[in-house]
Amino acid sequence: EAGVAQSPRYKIIEKRQSVAFWCNPISGHATLYWYQQILGQGPKLLIQFQNNGVVDDSQLPKDRFSAERLKGVDSTLKIQPAKLEDSAVYLCASSLGRGSYGYTFGSGTRLTVV
Amino acid sequence: AQKVTQAQTEISVVEKEDVTLDCVYETRDTTYYLFWYKQPPSGELVFLIRRNSFDEQNEISGRYSWNFQKSTSSFNFTITASQVVDSAVYFCALRMMNTGFQKLVFGTGTRLLVSP
Numbered sequence: 001e002a003g004v005a006q007s008p009r010y011k012i013i014e015k016r017q018s019v020a021f022w023c024n025p026i027s028g029h030a031t032l033y034w035y036q037q038i039l040g041q042g043p044k045l046l047i048q049f050q051n052n053g054v055v056d057d058s059q060l061p062k063d064r065f066s067a068e069r070l071k072g073v074d075s076t077l078k079i080q081p082a083k084l085e086d087s088a089v090y091l092c093a094s095s096l097g098r099g100s101y102g103y104t105f106g107s108g109t110r111l112t113v114v
Numbered sequence: 115a116q117k118v119t120q121a122q123t124e125i126s127v128v129e130k131e132d133v134t135l136d137c138v139y140e141t142r143d144t145t146y147y148l149f150w151y152k153q154p155p156s157g158e159l160v161f162l163i164r165r166n167s168f169d170e171q172n173e174i175s176g177r178y179s180w181n182f183q184k185s186t187s188s189f190n191f192t193i194t195a196s197q198v199v200d201s202a203v204y205f206c207a208l209r210m211m212n213t214g215f216q217k218l219v220f221g222t223g224t225r226l227l228v229s230p
Contacts, residue, residue, distance in 0.1 A: 042220030105159040
């Protein structure tokens with residue numbers, strides 16, 4: 001089966017600009033996650049979707065970050081305006097559903113804010 | 115709150131050496147899952163193993179083995195006869211079992227460098 005697809009692979013922007021990342025989960029996976037991985041740290045959950053509804057966005061900086069999952073399939077994560085500390089790898093993952101423990105991660109988008 | 119600690123930041127070994135990666139976790143819940151993931155230079159997180167809190171049976175899979183000890187809240191991972199391809203960052207992670215929130219809590223990772 002095809003894996004979790006993410007684009008772009010790399011992105012360099014200036015601070016205060018906006019940026020968007022796209023994720024296409026594995027077909028049939030109801031749950032989608034966005035994680036932020038800052039260099040030298042483990043991934044941290046930003047937001048979790050169950051179909052097109054938000055389950056957990058407690059660690060999403062809502063003043064600048066937004067995410068949506070229209071139609072319960074693809075998802076977009078946006079940052080506006082970006083700050084230097086947003087430089088990180090943004091990982092998307094998906095799983096079958098609430099009872100499933102198996103995640104599949106994408107290769108991530110590496111964001112550099114200068 | 116849940117927390118995962120990987121005290122080893124980086125380990126360097128020579129090929130064919132055995133290496134153990136340490137993981138200590140904290141949680142007040144009695145039911146949970148523990149995971150190990152591998153992150154090669156390409157960036158994706160590759161699932162290695164999952165253990166649940168009521169299964170302390172240790173496991174060996176090829177060159178990999180895992181030692182889960184609930185009494186010390188540890189879930190250590192050993193690679194036997196390491197190979198250059200094992201070079202990667204390894205993450206230990208924790209997830210609560212009885213919740214719809216499936217957030218994985220990761221440690222800070224251990225970078226393993228295997229030289230020829």
